[in-house]
Amino acid sequence: MNTLLRAVKIVDKHSPWNGQVRDVLLQGGRIVRIGEALDADGAEIREGKGWCVSPGWMDMRIASRDPGYEHEEDLDSVRRVAARGGFTEIMLLPNSKPVVDAKDTLNYVRQPRPGQPVRVHVAAAVTRKAEGVDFTEMIDLHHAGAVAFTDGEVPIQNADILLKALLYLRPLDSLLINRPEDRQLTLFGQMNEGITSTLLGLKGMPALGEEMMLSRDLKLLAYATEKVGPVNQGNDENSGRNALPQLHVSLVSTARAVSLIREAKAQGLPVSCDVAAHQLAYDDSALMNFDTNLKVNPPFRSPADIAALREGLADGTIDIFVSDHSPHAEENKNVEFDQADFGITALETAFSLALMHSGLTIEDIVEKITANPRRILRLPHVIISENQPANLTIFSPDEEWTFDKSLSKSRNSPFLGSKLPGRVIGVVNEDAQLWGT
Amino acid sequence: MAQLSVRHLLGIKNLNETDIHTILDTAAQFKEVINRPIKKVPSLRDITIANVFFENSTRTRLSFELAEKRLSADVVNFSASGSSVTKGETLLDTVNNILAMKVDMIVMRHSSPGAAHYLSTRIPANVVNAGDGTHEHPTQALLDAFSMREKLGDLRGKKIAIIGDILHSRVALSNIFCLQKLGAEVMVCGPTTLIPKYLPELGVKVGHDVKAALRWCDVANVLRIQLERQQIKYFPSLREYSLYFGIDKAMLDELDREIVLMHPGPINRGVELSSDAADSAHSIILNQVENGVAVRMAVLFLLAQQ
Numbered sequence: 001m002n003t004l005l006r007a008v009k010i011v012d013k014h015s016p017w018n019g020q021v022r023d024v025l026l027q028g029g030r031i032v033r034i035g036e037a038l039d040a041d042g043a044e045i046r047e048g049k050g051w052c053v054s055p056g057w058m059d060m061r062i063a064s065r066d067p068g069y070e071h072e073e074d075l076d077s078v079r080r081v082a083a084r085g086g087f088t089e090i091m092l093l094p095n096s097k098p099v100v101d102a103k104d105t106l107n108y109v110r111q112p113r114p115g116q117p118v119r120v121h122v123a124a125a126v127t128r129k130a131e132g133v134d135f136t137e138m139i140d141l142h143h144a145g146a147v148a149f150t151d152g153e154v155p156i157q158n159a160d161i162l163l164k165a166l167l168y169l170r171p172l173d174s175l176l177i178n179r180p181e182d183r184q185l186t187l188f189g190q191m192n193e194g195i196t197s198t199l200l201g202l203k204g205m206p207a208l209g210e211e212m213m214l215s216r217d218l219k220l221l222a223y224a225t226e227k228v229g230p231v232n233q234g235n236d237e238n239s240g241r242n243a244l245p246q247l248h249v250s251l252v253s254t255a256r257a258v259s260l261i262r263e264a265k266a267q268g269l270p271v272s273c274d275v276a277a278h279q280l281a282y283d284d285s286a287l288m289n290f291d292t293n294l295k296v297n298p299p300f301r302s303p304a305d306i307a308a309l310r311e312g313l314a315d316g317t318i319d320i321f322v323s324d325h326s327p328h329a330e331e332n333k334n335v336e337f338d339q340a341d342f343g344i345t346a347l348e349t350a351f352s353l354a355l356m357h358s359g360l361t362i363e364d365i366v367e368k369i370t371a372n373p374r375r376i377l378r379l380p381h382v383i384i385s386e387n388q389p390a391n392l393t394i395f396s397p398d399e400e401w402t403f404d405k406s407l408s409k410s411r412n413s414p415f416l417g418s419k420l421p422g423r424v425i426g427v428v429n430e431d432a433q434l435w436g437t
Numbered sequence: 438m439a440q441l442s443v444r445h446l447l448g449i450k451n452l453n454e455t456d457i458h459t460i461l462d463t464a465a466q467f468k469e470v471i472n473r474p475i476k477k478v479p480s481l482r483d484i485t486i487a488n489v490f491f492e493n494s495t496r497t498r499l500s501f502e503l504a505e506k507r508l509s510a511d512v513v514n515f516s517a518s519g520s521s522v523t524k525g526e527t528l529l530d531t532v533n534n535i536l537a538m539k540v541d542m543i544v545m546r547h548s549s550p551g552a553a554h555y556l557s558t559r560i561p562a563n564v565v566n567a568g569d570g571t572h573e574h575p576t577q578a579l580l581d582a583f584s585m586r587e588k589l590g591d592l593r594g595k596k597i598a599i600i601g602d603i604l605h606s607r608v609a610l611s612n613i614f615c616l617q618k619l620g621a622e623v624m625v626c627g628p629t630t631l632i633p634k635y636l637p638e639l640g641v642k643v644g645h646d647v648k649a650a651l652r653w654c655d656v657a658n659v660l661r662i663q664l665e666r667q668q669i670k671y672f673p674s675l676r677e678y679s680l681y682f683g684i685d686k687a688m689l690d691e692l693d694r695e696i697v698l699m700h701p702g703p704i705n706r707g708v709e710l711s712s713d714a715a716d717s718a719h720s721i722i723l724n725q726v727e728n729g730v731a732v733r734m735a736v737l738f739l740l741a742q743q
Contacts, residue, residue, distance in 0.1 A: 187669060190550075198635045199450065201550040201572030201610055289558075290551035336528060336549035338570070 006047035029430030055382035056088025061322035068097025086424035093152030117432035150177035166245040180213035249273035253298035255308030274320035280357035292340035323350035327410030352420035448573035449614035463735035481510035504733035578611035593620035601660030626650040685711035
């Protein structure tokens with residue numbers, strides 16, 4: 001099928017056409033021509049006022065529910081939800097049941113779905129069952145296609161496990177992802193510790209819990225990065241990679257955490273990080289009515305934390321936006337607050353929330369959901385240029401839309417019913433396209 | 438006829454000063470009623486009330502039940518042990534089953550903060566919070582305020598020290614809200630680990646020296662040390678707590694003026710209060726219990742008018 005995107009604005013810092021309004025002709029899953037007033041030549045024409053096209057968006061933090069919790073989301077529904085949110089590539093966390101800690105589960109989750117525009121990547125667990133005790137066979141999982149390693153929704157508590165994982169993964173040039181949370185300091189915690197948690201009688205999760213664990217993780221990273229003595233220089237060269245350990249800090253939420261990562265980057269540590277788009281949308285005072293759809297981990301913090309996250313996004317300390325899509329069944333959310341699960345269904349609203357709350361330009365937001373996650377995960381770069389594979393998201397940033405119905409199997413979003421900026425028009429991934437969800 | 442600004446009693450947080458005075462004034466009338474030879478009035482004759490207790494309680498449940506019976510309401514009691522809850526039924530299902538049997542009001546105690554709020558947004562009946570985890574226990578705060586007012590008159594400018602485990606106490610939080618709305622000054626006192634870090638933001642004084650707190654206050658409201666809620670360690674032992682934070686009669690006698698001693702019960706004798714202090718002339722602990730029935734009658738009566 002040939003498609004002509006008529007007069008779309010190209011949003012891609014890495015493209016020579018960045019910022020220009022052009023026609024883009026797609027043929028056989030590739031971009032064949034970019035120009036002005038191109039002849040459609042039988043191609044299906046797609047056009048609309050204010051449409052933009054960017055490389056297909058990538059989301060590297062999605063809770064996996066298949067296998068094990070297919071009633072909350074399965075591998076088909078997550079693709080539909082992702083496409084509607086504008087994503088052509090997603091990475092699933094390993095916390096399904098069973099956990100992705102061996103090749104059989106990995107292969108099950110990675111099965112391609114021909115004809116669907118969303119490609120699924122998988123992060124495998126660092127430890128068996130993500131229990132933080134015994135390592136998974138990481139080299140084997142790496143060669144079987146795991147794009148990164150993380151215990152996902154379970155932060156790694158044991159310092160030695162984290163250090164050994166950093167070292168073990170180094171020759172593979174594979175990424176270790178950890179969400180920093182000291183679970184002794186946050187035990188039984190339900191929301192951010194502050195005046196609101198005090199007023200609600202809910203056990204707080206202090207910002208300290210994130211910051212202490214992050215400091216520890218960064219110290220371990222520094223240790224794992226250190227090269228001792230000139231003799232060792234270049235010892236890792238035959239791996240053909242830069243052979244540095246790579247730590248990705250997921251779901252930064254506090255001001256101090258942003259500064260810690262800023263300092264670490266300034267010292268040259270190989271660290272990157274992401275923030276959930278919804279983290280910018282609420283501070284903890286929004287929980288005064290015990291709305292379990294606002295129960296997330298890390299929790300919504302203070303207005304000062306949100307301001308610091310925005311600064312971190314602006315100066316590049318925070319590399320990536322993630323959705324942190326975490327679907328939960330009605331019976332796990334429509335319950336007493338301390339009984340409810342953490343998380344929201346976020347894929348469909350992530351871009352709109354970034355647009356609404358980050359203060360970044362559209363171009364900068366796109367960078368944080370296209371080039372940056374792919375670079376950090378060592379996935380092939382996607383660029384809008386002639387003779388490139390067509391991996392595209394078409395969107396209309398000035399158009400409002402109403403999030404009246406989710407395509408997810410779960411309904412746990414505080415944004416259902418809201419009017420949001422930035423409508424996704426469609427996604428293209430080589431031969432597969434999905435329009436006008 | 439005086440009316441409340443709310444349909445449910447979820448917490449003192451949700452009441453305004455007028456509501457509190459309305460409840461306390463109504464309670465004064467009911468206190469007179471329950472001291473008559475015939476203690477019963479027909480006010481809630483057509484109303485059915487379910488006392489739904491998902492957590493153990495003797496005094497509060499009994500107090501509510503007596504209040505309901507003295508208002509001539511029909512009463513059913515439900516407690517979680519031996520109920521369907523242990524089979525995994527949700528709170529909402531349990532309560533909807535009770536409501537299907539034509540119940541008009543729910544009095545609920547639950548271990549989850551916000552449980553009463555949760556229920557109130559999902560069912561048609563009036564909800565009275567009889568304690569939700571570490572959040573609020575509004576009728577306790579109201580009966581405490583009633584008892585203080587009875588003893589001291591207007592609470593504006595009065596100094597109240599709340600002593601003990603503030604962190605795990607719904608009584609403390611409701612008391613703070615209630616007393617501040619009535620114009621009293623509040624201090625909390627206890628081990629640093631049992632006082633929420635952010636409490637001073639509410640304009641509450643924080644102290645760690647019980648003797649100093651006793652010297653400062655007009656009323657000492659002493660809280661139970663709740664070992665059962667402490668799955669995390671907050672202090673080393675009851676012995677040490679009692680030695681450094683417990684109150685005995687000698688400490689009360691040392692003061693240059695008489696203060697009022699209160700406790701929401703049940704008392705751990707010899708831990709937060711010695712027996713001679715609990716039984717002293719300072720203590721109005723049993724008056725609190727008596728007033729509890731009158732205050733709960735007032736709350737149920739006023740909510741039923743809504």
